[in-house]
Amino acid sequence: MSEESRLREEICRYGRSIFERGLTFGSSGNISVMLEDGWLMTPTNASLGSLDPARLSKLDLEGRHVGGDKPTKETFLHQGMYRRRSNARAVVHLHSTHSVAVSVLDDIDPEDVIPPLTAYYVMRVGKLPLVPYYRPGDPALGPAVEALADRHRAVLLANHGPVVAGTSLDAAVYATEELEETAKLHLMLQGRRTRPLTPEQVADLRAHFPD
Ligand SMILES: O=C(O)[C@@H](O)C(=O)COP(=O)(O)O
Numbered sequence: 001m002s003e004e005s006r007l008r009e010e011i012c013r014y015g016r017s018i019f020e021r022g023l024t025f026g027s028s029g030n031i032s033v034m035l036e037d038g039w040l041m042t043p044t045n046a047s048l049g050s051l052d053p054a055r056l057s058k059l060d061l062e063g064r065h066v067g068g069d070k071p072t073k074e075t076f077l078h079q080g081m082y083r084r085r086s087n088a089r090a091v092v093h094l095h096s097t098h099s100v101a102v103s104v105l106d107d108i109d110p111e112d113v114i115p116p117l118t119a120y121y122v123m124r125v126g127k128l129p130l131v132p133y134y135r136p137g138d139p140a141l142g143p144a145v146e147a148l149a150d151r152h153r154a155v156l157l158a159n160h161g162p163v164v165a166g167t168s169l170d171a172a173v174y175a176t177e178e179l180e181e182t183a184k185l186h187l188m189l190q191g192r193r194t195r196p197l198t199p200e201q202v203a204d205l206r207a208h209f210p211d
Pocket residue numbers: 027028029030042043044045046071072073074093136137
């Protein structure tokens with residue numbers, strides 16, 4: 001099996017798993033992976049639960065649509081991540097409920113939306129900035145994400161959901177799942193006194209587990 005065929009299968013397998021676990025709904029969310037000769041993207045208006053490997057959209061290195069169904073309307077958002085993160089090989093965007101809930105809270109720090117509650121969150125996600133609200137598919141989302149992507153592997157789109165890059169599709173999915181679970185913890189702990197990791201503990205994790 002070629003590397004491209006393997007990645008096509010992997011996108012569909014992860015899409016189904018994400019959908020069946022209720023991490024995104026309807027036809028929301030999109031996934032991309034980088035190839036030697038371009039990118040694979042999930043098609044627009046496709047349910048992540050029932051993707052067809054043969055119908056995934058293929059883009060060439062110039063970003064031209066060269067195969068499969070019409071790509072996600074968030075293509076430029078994925079491309080913004082790849083442009084700024086030279087080690088990114090996959091990008092995942094979901095409408096995962098708890099992450100979306102955090103994205104609509106009024107009193108969050110837009111530079112660091114969720115406190116460092118656990119080591120795994122710091123290792124997988126790091127510091128999470130909020131991207132101001134834009135309509136889905138608005139081309140202005142591309143530069144807005146790009147402006148943050150060199151310093152952050154994950155960003156949270158206000159009133160929308162997370163966008164997470166990884167050095168592999170596994171890494172991007174695991175980080176998106178960790179972000180969702182930590183958003184859930186954060187919401188569960190609202191109104192309780194909490195003890196997030198200290199700046200020293202966060203710095204130690206970053207030194208041991210660089211991006
Ligand atoms: O929220 C939206 O509309 C998009 O960001 C999305 O999640 C699904 O769009 P397509 O990938 O174009 O279906």
